[in-house]
Amino acid sequence: MLSFKMALRSIGSNKMRAILTMLGIIIGVMALVVLVSLVNGATSSVTDTISSLGSNLLTVTVSDDKGSPITMDTLQQWSESEPSLGLVAPYASDTLTGSANGESGSFTVYGTTVDYYDIQGLQLSMGRWLKQSDMENNTYACVINETAAEELIGYTDCVGQAISLNNVKYTIVGVLQDDENNLTSVFSSGSLVAYVSYNSLIRLSSSVVSEITTFYVSAPENGTMEDAENTMTRLLMERFDQDDDAFTVSNQDALESTMSSVTSMLTVMLGGIAAISLVVGGIGIMNIMMVTVTERTREIGIRKAIGASRGVILSQFLMEAVVLCMMGCCLGIFLSWAVLQIVNTVVVSLDMTFHLNMTVVLVAVGFCFLIGIVFGLYPANKAAKMKPIDALHYGG
Incomplete structure (x- = not known):
């Protein structure tokens, strides 16, 4: 608790430098939270629209008709002769x-x-x-x-x-x-x-x-999409010499699965980009903490001279780095929420709503805490290893 209070006092004594130091963390957190929330919101809207249509639809695409093209008469014949097709x-x-x-x-x-x-x-x-x-x-x-x-x-x-x-x-x-x-x-x-x-x-x-290359198929009221898909696949295999590469039969579940895969890939890519921004912000915090340690060398010497242990000095400066990261993280999350509210106001006509993704928020908090530890450890350890006599004579 004492280390936390001292960290707040140190940060408060130079507010402008603290804000500039936190800037990299703020931008990184905003990039992570806003971009991922936008992708998830847009994907959720499209997925809901797909789901609202139900799953009673097959999309058939022919890429190679093998010299046996599908015509209007073909589709009519299939529809009339196959009870599992609607x-x-x-x-x-x-x-x-x-x-x-x-x-x-x-x-x-x-x-x-x-x-x-x-x-x-x-x-x-x-x-x-x-x-x-x-x-x-x-x-x-x-x-x-x-x-x-x-x-x-x-x-x-x-x-x-x-x-x-x-x-x-x-x-x-x-x-x-x-x-x-x-x-x-x-x-x-x-x-x-x-x-x-x-x-x-x-x-x-x-x-x-x-020659028809794309057509839609529905299941009858008393039938299932599984039966319709199996029947359609059988008919096409028979027509195209058992070559399943000549056509594709897809349903809306497959489309939703594709959307989910694309969203996951985008989320990972955007998360990686934002993580790089956070690491850059962490490097900025380490640089400032190195400067802070240099500026407070005599203070470190005095505290060691009156009995402060290496662990106390280490925790003091490590706590300051972590507090800087977490303050930047909290500001980044708040600004992300504000940006999403503005976006919701702008795109209200598109019937899309964007919310903070709490999973991403928790990831951002954990990552920022980790960055504070990793990039604060070297300056804190440097301060803790100082010899009292050398620290007291620094700049003297």
């Missing part, structure tokens, strides 16, 4: 120019079928989704998102209005609701988006062909 919808996209009312912009145009709406759990704010008759009759019907309606038309109630995609006139039959709980809506937030039939996109884009 809805099946192809999916393709391209970036095209769209214009309406004298305004134009770059659209992401998706080509799909009727079932895509139910598979993805989309919501309309106006009008209707694409119908089977739109597919069969190759009608020029499209559904746009609210962002496109507001930016090009000027208002969302624009059903029946005309819009040109790559200079081909389409009629807007529906407007998709921007749903923050829907992953498809979240990923297209702020972008101009249009949905047309798959065959219509083939006519619009030279990069989209009738």
Whole structure:
């Protein structure tokens, strides 16, 4: 306790130097806590959005069709003949120019079928989704998102209005609701988006062909995703000569697992960068403690002369280094909390909330304590090993 009081008195006698010394620790702690909390908050938000869609969705991607391409007829045949498969919808996209009312912009145009709406759990704010008759009759019907309606038309109630995609006139039959709980809506937030039939996109884009390389599959109401995935894998293995490298079948659990892996990797990388900052701060504390020991050499000599043991001198200076580190750590944690509150205010429209990650806070506290011990030990030991006679004659 005496060492702690003496450490506080020493730090308080030169406040500016103490603040500058703690600066490296403060910055390191802020880097660690803020960056990791931001990554975890963003990942949590995306994961919650993925989870809100449920797990009733498979994404199939074909990388090598082995000369046996998948077509619309193939998907229809599978859907009708396999009871463990529910809805099946192809999916393709391209970036095209769209214009309406004298305004134009770059659209992401998706080509799909009727079932895509139910598979993805989309919501309309106006009008209707694409119908089977739109597919069969190759009608020029499209559904746009609210962002496109507001930016090009000027208002969302624009059903029946005309819009040109790559200079081909389409009629807007529906407007998709921007749903923050829907992953498809979240990923297209702020972008101009249009949905047309798959065959219509083939006519619009030279990069989209009738061979389907990506499609979505759901399980029936009385079925399971495990059965649907097993069936889909079997069908694809049979079609592609038992080559499981020709395709991938992934579900949302796999996506969540990938997100978790990426988050862990980012957390480790950011933690490593912040740890380097803390080590640099620790070196700064060691330098200042060396200066402090030099400045207080005569004081050390007097204390040793009147009976202070080596252990007492060691603990005094070691305590001062630890207190400096822990004060910097506490300031860093407080400033991190303040930064996160500001970030929460700025990104309130994104429906993301960032909190202090208590695990990271505890790691920061423990690491700072360790840095205080490691980088304070050499100066403290140097002070403790001084001979009283040499210390008393220092500078004399």
